Amino acid sequence: MKIKFYGHAALGIQMKDLYILVDPFITGNDKASNIDINTLKADYILVTHAHQDHILDVEAIAKRTGAVIISNFEIVTHFQNKGLEGHPMNHGGSWDFEFGNLKYVNAIHTSSFPDGSYGGQPGGFIIEGEHKTIYIAGDTALTMDMKLIPMQTKLDLAILPIGDNFTMGIEDAILASDFIECDKILGYHYDTFGYIEINHEDAKRKFFDKGKDLMLLEIGEQIEL
Ligand code: NI
């Protein structure tokens, strides 16, 4: 499983020659100007919630690639009404896709579309495939629901928001790492705008001091599990 960071909360995951994009917000992110959305491959697009900084480029990429959009029922219906392909889910549900198993799990946040219309409830994803399991938390507060995850799954990596203000900050993300019993963390949802700027070295040191590893990738950088 390869995971590439496209800035903010946007990720590209490659499994079994399938390309999965997560929360593509690229053309609106000045820091991601090195990424051209017209070159991105996508068989699936996962959307955690309806906020602009997670859905901005979904329509353009799905139109070009024919990717199947996976999200909550309301978000998928919104895109199906525009003629795009989708697979609706809701919290607690899982499905075997061609890339592997995906579960839609709880997140504590909000989920309105940019025009204020209802975007369902926000979520996160647990993806299992190629003998690896990852958790993409989405925008969320620290929540006791995270303790349910290790009761069923052994995570190899967790992708957690760390920018504070709109989501968990560093201290809560460290607690989340305890709750999910995963010490290997990829941070996201930081630095994109003023409210969520963080000190990278300080953040990494705080994780390190608890025996955990916080990875912060450059935009366009990739890791392999
Ligand atoms: Ni949000």
Ligand code: MN
């Ligand atoms: Mn967000």
